[in-house]
Amino acid sequence: MKYYDAVIVGTGAAGGIVAGVLAEAGKNVLLLERGPALTFNEVGRDHLRNQRLSIYGHNAGPDLAGNPRVFVDPSGNSRLVSPHDPDYHNNAACVGGGTRVYGAQAWRFCPDDFRMASKYGVPEGSSLADWPITYETLEPFYERAEWELGVAGESNAIRQQVPRRGNYPLPPVPPSPQTIALSNGAHKLGWTTTPVPLLINTEPYQGRSACIGCKYCVGFACPTDAKNGTQNTVIPRALATGHCDLRTGAFAERIDVDERGEVIGVSYFVDSGGGRHRETARAKLVIVSAGAIESARLLLNSRSPRHPNGLGNEHDQVGRNLQGHLYPRAYGLSSTKVFNGIGPGVTIATTQFNHDNPGIIGGGMLADDFIKPPIDFWYDSLPPDLPRWGVANKRFMRDNYTRVMHVRGPVQDIPNPEGRVTVDASVRDKWGIPVARLSGTTHPATVAAAEFMRERGEEWLRASGCEKIWSTQPGLILSGRQHQAGTCRMGTDPTLSVTDEWGRVHNHENLFVVDGSLHVTNGGFNPVLTIMALAFRSADYIARLV
Ligand SMILES: Cc1cc2nc3c(=O)[nH]c(=O)nc-3n(C[C@H](O)[C@H](O)[C@H](O)COP(=O)(O)OP(=O)(O)OC[C@H]3O[C@@H](n4cnc5c(N)ncnc54)[C@H](O)[C@@H]3O)c2cc1C
Ligand code: SF4
16 A cells, blocks of 8 residues: 555645645645546536536536435425535535636635634624634735636735735736626725636636636636636646646545544545445545535544544534525616626626625625526526516516626625534435535524625616616525535634644644635635635645655
8 A cells, every 4th residue: 555645635726736735845645536537528518507507407526326415404304405406505526626617706805804703793693703813824825826826806906905915917807898887886886896806817827828708607617728726727736746646536435543543544435447446545644625515524424433523523613614605696787788798707896895884794795797698697687576487588588688787796604603514324425424414504694794785786786877676685594505614613722623723633633624614704705715825825834744
């Protein structure tokens, strides 16, 4: 059996970066990924079945068969859910994880996002807390993520809300007619705006092409490889060193410990030529980067006589504080054509309301939306008084597909310890492993902030010249989904957190969690750049240990 410096479970936003940093530092790593390395054609271009609109099916894993979860609704009723069901809270399962098909919005969190409890106090029933690190600590790693993967944006516009030293390596995406209308509206309101930073090559960068503005983007792979995920940046770099063994179709079953309870490696199942078998890998240390739901599940399923409740779970913290984002949305009918059919579509945002809103804890960012295939428009954007079918519906679609403006954005989640991942031993996946059980909701303070942001969205569209305005906002639900985070939060108190500031699991010298699970709070922004920055920081630290 080959002995590695490190085994990394998961090739997503975080796992790919850790593999790249360790391999380039000359460390021998085994990188395990449950899914395949999907080609552009395998991801496909099916409007009805993709990771953005998945109610009819999905395109970036995990497989429909053999991968159930249990979802418990706010009334306490539980049911089995499969990966394309919104209540599955899926991200993706393939090389690159969510970054293979994401929208690539590349936001830094604000300094106040790291000190939410100090700034607002802790609302009754929530587990709101400060991070053990500050924005200033993470700032150099944000910059590194922006340059090593490639982010397009306008530094000076962003600087008004989020301090930064350096500039983006790439210029922002060009404006659309909708950008100009929303920019004028914001100007009337006295709001500041910024181009949306994106992990997209707006010019050729690091040997890959520029975006050609195709009609897809979020939920799909990029035809020119201009969307920067870990699968086309840091993972190829890791493999090029010769120090990284990538195993696809390899599902980590458990983290192995010796008789003293110390971590020695990972056992995993491999799909091989129609059959399946179990393999084990031994290493100096193990890094869990399986995404917030599956990382918690893996730790909880790694029970042993020394760790009867799973690894890192002495204080019943693993899996708690599952969070993501509520997404209030507002739509407005413009008298002129605003949709130009050019991707990625998301161009302009305001970060004016991320903090300091009277009577509100936190807040969020609002931006225009990604380019929308007509079925997404039909599913998500129609006014509530329009019939869902028939002639009136068709006429509205035909007349207004290019005239509806749309703003939406993630609202800072106020974590609830009862929003959580546990494992359900009575339901097993195709490998026979207990599946994730998702239960609880976000905190009511999140809903109040979402309502406030929905109103701001309507206000923006009204000022931007829309005649008719409508909006939606979710109620008190579990908010994990594609922005899932928080289930192995970092902290200084081992009774209230799972890892230290480096992602090292408390009381385990050689076990790390590095992915969205670490987030103490999830900002009022899309989370991936923060996941990446933390991954660079932890990886540098780990490279010095092995
Ligand atoms: C359609 C879509 C659009 C998105 N748009 C944006 C956006 O615009 N901006 C943004 O910030 N975020 C966006 N996201 C979210 C973003 O992709 C995630 O926040 C990010 O990928 C999470 O990183 P991670 O490292 O925590 O986990 P992931 O990227 O989910 O990686 C986890 C990996 O671990 C693998 N894995 C899990 N369990 C096991 C196991 N037991 N054994 C082996 N492998 C395992 C998974 O298959 C997966 O590849 C989007 C996501 C999707 C799906
Ligand atoms: S819009 Fe640009 S970055 Fe997005 S998938 Fe199309 S070509 Fe790629």
